[in-house]
Amino acid sequence: MSNYLIVGSGLYGAVFARETAKAGNKVTVIEKRDHLAGNIYTKEVDGIQIHEYGAHIFHTSNKKVWDYVGQFADFNRYTNSPVANYKGQMYNLPFNMNTFNQIWGVRTPQEALAKINEQRQEMAGKEPKNLEEQAISLIGRDIYEKLIKGYTEKQWGRPCTELPAFIIKRLPFRLIYDNNYFNDDYQDIPIGSYTKMIEKMLDQPNITVKLNTDFFDKKKEYLNKFDRVIYTGMIDQFFDYQLGELEYRSLRFETEEKNVGNYQGNAVINYTDRATPYTRVIEHKHFEFDKGDQNKTIITQEYPVEWRRGDEHYYPVNNKRNNQLYAKYAELAKQQDKVIFGGRLGQYKYYNMDQVIESALECVEKFI
Numbered sequence: 001m002s003n004y005l006i007v008g009s010g011l012y013g014a015v016f017a018r019e020t021a022k023a024g025n026k027v028t029v030i031e032k033r034d035h036l037a038g039n040i041y042t043k044e045v046d047g048i049q050i051h052e053y054g055a056h057i058f059h060t061s062n063k064k065v066w067d068y069v070g071q072f073a074d075f076n077r078y079t080n081s082p083v084a085n086y087k088g089q090m091y092n093l094p095f096n097m098n099t100f101n102q103i104w105g106v107r108t109p110q111e112a113l114a115k116i117n118e119q120r121q122e123m124a125g126k127e128p129k130n131l132e133e134q135a136i137s138l139i140g141r142d143i144y145e146k147l148i149k150g151y152t153e154k155q156w157g158r159p160c161t162e163l164p165a166f167i168i169k170r171l172p173f174r175l176i177y178d179n180n181y182f183n184d185d186y187q188d189i190p191i192g193s194y195t196k197m198i199e200k201m202l203d204q205p206n207i208t209v210k211l212n213t214d215f216f217d218k219k220k221e222y223l224n225k226f227d228r229v230i231y232t233g234m235i236d237q238f239f240d241y242q243l244g245e246l247e248y249r250s251l252r253f254e255t256e257e258k259n260v261g262n263y264q265g266n267a268v269i270n271y272t273d274r275a276t277p278y279t280r281v282i283e284h285k286h287f288e289f290d291k292g293d294q295n296k297t298i299i300t301q302e303y304p305v306e307w308r309r310g311d312e313h314y315y316p317v318n319n320k321r322n323n324q325l326y327a328k329y330a331e332l333a334k335q336q337d338k339v340i341f342g343g344r345l346g347q348y349k350y351y352n353m354d355q356v357i358e359s360a361l362e363c364v365e366k367f368i
């Protein structure tokens, strides 16, 4: 039996803690925030689960991961279908026949493809080198200008010509009338909340959880005391920023209660023009069905902001400079034989929840 310290009670830390404890080890989880669950934390207000750190929809094609989460929650049948508002005009997302019909009036896949191919000519023979070029070669300039450029430049605070192409490849593009945002086999939201799901993962007699506890208050002591440390905080902070700071993108959330039962008719509306300062408005009650007060609703506007030390680290900015810097930190991490660096912040990767679970389970299999 070994004595494990898990730094961070997000999804990575919780999966690791669960599996380590199941293998018979003693596990202490420390969390600097005053609640569990990291960025998937939800808080109940007026009978509605508020996604405190942004909308979270679970989706995966990995059956092992799907079966794994099924041990800790039942899931509802939520399908993410955000709608884009561009200067008052509404468009379906992701880019599908509904969108092409709304943009160009085309009705058949053949008509849509002809239009897209015509627009792609702009990039003919060129290898896309940045997000703008990738978007135009994927879907053409019209959609790029209306649904991608403004949103992306707000989201990342940089021109699309300076952003990596891979970001836009996250979005599906299909020639059928299907507004499902994800291509995955499984997609849902846990009934009762993500927070309860994490509580259940950590509900083991040999797991102790300490909230409001920052690893850096006693870093040396922790590293001496425990046999192994799983660290899910920022990798550059662990090394006292000795090689320089990794960049992140942060967010500010403005939440308000509205005295109507249904404010915007959808869980997520994206504002894709440059002038509206927020990227999306979430109406939390629509993530569940028939929940909450019939005369009230809670909405959250999501404002991207440049990250400064002390802000929350929502998105790693995986451009060349940061990836190179991360690679140097990863080399330092290899020399820390007691410490495993995991999760979105520990590995500086734009992970979705299912990828976090997959990588935690892989790591557990390797080390335990």
Ligand code: FAD
Binding pocket: 007, 008, 009, 010, 011, 012, 013, 030, 031, 032, 033, 036, 037, 038, 039, 040, 053, 054, 055, 056, 057, 058, 059, 213, 214, 215, 216, 232, 233, 234, 251, 314, 315, 342, 343, 344, 345, 351, 352, 353, 354, 356
């Ligand atoms: P985190 O959840 O960040 O957990 C790390 C934890 O460590 C935090 O609780 C933090 O407080 C704690 N910690 C850090 N440093 C210390 C320290 N020094 N001492 C103690 N504790 C510390 N994924 C999806 O699959 N679907 C979605 O719809 C989706 N939507 C998203 C929307 C937004 C706005 C964002 C930002 C992300 C979204 N994600 C989504 C990604 C998802 O949030 C992550 O994949 C997942 O939550 C990462 O889990 P983690 O454990 O790696 O990190």
Ligand code: UDP
Binding pocket: 084, 093, 147, 148, 149, 151, 152, 155, 167, 168, 170, 171, 270, 272
């Ligand atoms: N995106 C866009 N328009 C939209 C939604 C997304 O251009 O209406 C782009 C944007 O660059 C974003 C990326 O697609 O960063 C990935 O979107 P996703 O919804 O996966 O982002 P996340 O939920 O991780 O913030």
